[in-house]
Amino acid sequence: MESGDFLMLSGLQHFVFCRRQWALIHIEQQWAENLRTVSGNLMHEKAHDKGFHESRGDVIISRGMNVFSASLGISGECDVVEFHRSQDGISLKDRDGLWQPYPVEYKRGAPKKHQADEMQLCAQAMCLEEMLCCEIPCGALYYGELRRRQQVEFTEDLRQSVRDSLSEMHAYYSRGHTPKVKPTASCNACSLNDLCLPKLMKSTSVSAYLKQFMEDAP
Numbered sequence: 001m002e003s004g005d006f007l008m009l010s011g012l013q014h015f016v017f018c019r020r021q022w023a024l025i026h027i028e029q030q031w032a033e034n035l036r037t038v039s040g041n042l043m044h045e046k047a048h049d050k051g052f053h054e055s056r057g058d059v060i061i062s063r064g065m066n067v068f069s070a071s072l073g074i075s076g077e078c079d080v081v082e083f084h085r086s087q088d089g090i091s092l093k094d095r096d097g098l099w100q101p102y103p104v105e106y107k108r109g110a111p112k113k114h115q116a117d118e119m120q121l122c123a124q125a126m127c128l129e130e131m132l133c134c135e136i137p138c139g140a141l142y143y144g145e146l147r148r149r150q151q152v153e154f155t156e157d158l159r160q161s162v163r164d165s166l167s168e169m170h171a172y173y174s175r176g177h178t179p180k181v182k183p184t185a186s187c188n189a190c191s192l193n194d195l196c197l198p199k200l201m202k203s204t205s206v207s208a209y210l211k212q213f214m215e216d217a218p
Contacts, residue, residue, distance in 0.1 A: 067124060075127075109144065138154060
């Protein structure tokens with residue numbers, strides 16, 4: 001796959017949360033900020049200190065690492081990639097010994113009912129595996145509300161969910177298709193609520209709404 005056909009890795013989380021939200025952002029190029037998105041961006045700015053490398057004993061910490069996967073057709077950045085000294089690891093330039101990659105993703109809130117965060121982290125690991133020719137069994141999600149990490153195992157089921165979602169994303173993107181809205185309780189907190197108009201789409205079609213509007217107009 002050509003690099004120009006790559007999708008944004010971060011879009012996987014949007015897609016799992018809501019296919020329409022992902023399409024509005026990544027196909028129609030629409031966006032709106034709210035308190036949740038602003039606070040989330042501030043947290044990621046702190047994590048994405050490009051070029052930052054730090055050694056803490058048997059751990060090397062790298063922030064804002066660019067990653068990609070030609071097989072998955074995605075590219076993006078990892079908040080943090082830790083390299084832990086391990087006999088099962090890989091060689092690193094100008095470093096003695098072997099090191100096991102361990103991706104860490106920072107999230108503003110708390111763990112969610114769906115697997116959007118886990119799938120985004122797994123996709124990062126799959127990119128790193130392809131780039132570094134290694135196997136990464138697990139990583140971690142750090143949640144701001146909990147102030148602690150939760151380890152994520154990259155099972156085959158999780159990996160297949162990533163592949164299936166990315167395949168669907170590429171299909172939508174190549175067609176330029178924005179899925180219809182499926183209103184849920186989460187719509188109220190979405191920054192694109194005013195652009196998506198879930199209540200309008202749920203109650204009637206756009207054409208019916210416009211027809212009624214014209215009939216009611218003075």
